[in-house]
Amino acid sequence: MNRWLKKYTKLEHLEPTLRALQLHLGDPKEWDDKNDSECIRIYSERFPEHEIRGTCLTEAADRFHFWHVFGEREKGVCLWYERDSLIDDIKQDGSLLADKVRYWLPAELSQLELRLIPFAKRKQYRDECEFRVLRMHTNPGMSADKFSFSANSLKRIYLNPWLSPKEVKREKDRISGLLKDHLKHVRVMQNRSLKQKAWIDAVSARVGTNR
16 A cells, blocks of 8 residues: 555645645536546535535656646645545544545446445546545534644655756745744655656666667
8 A cells, every 4th residue: 555645736825735734625516527526516416415525635656747737837746645644634524535536437337336436537547546535514613625634644745846946945945934843844855757867877878888
């Protein structure tokens, strides 16, 4: 089992996330993938008194398209949570349901347990290895669009690979000012997926042997 749950988001959302120790739960109707939106909408008809909200993380290894789509390239940042710790945080909130997403063909859905429908996705998306958090109902006085996580569950913050060295330094300095007291353990780094040194060195070494 993967140790990490990763949340790709925008840099502009990082400060409020760290200050409040909360992740945003969006309205599924606004999700780009209307297969997901409709899946949640149809399931939610069983609970007409509640408005389901949710967010998506991933257990997958780094992918270029995660940064390109979910992080919006140079606007993006990725938060790495220790999986077991974040799941423990989620379990403290009785209004939340969370599970890894499972991937299916349409013909297979007839055999699927009803409770797993909100965590079902088309098989074509299986490389996303998605982990989904849903708020199924809202208690009085509760913020419907946020859920809390413990400081200890957040371990790393990766800046997007499009930032220049000057921009990386600026963002690291800014983020360091937010990582005080209970967040001092969090490491801040830049993702290197666009220019991976080990890969480039290996190619250079191999080409060099043929000269």
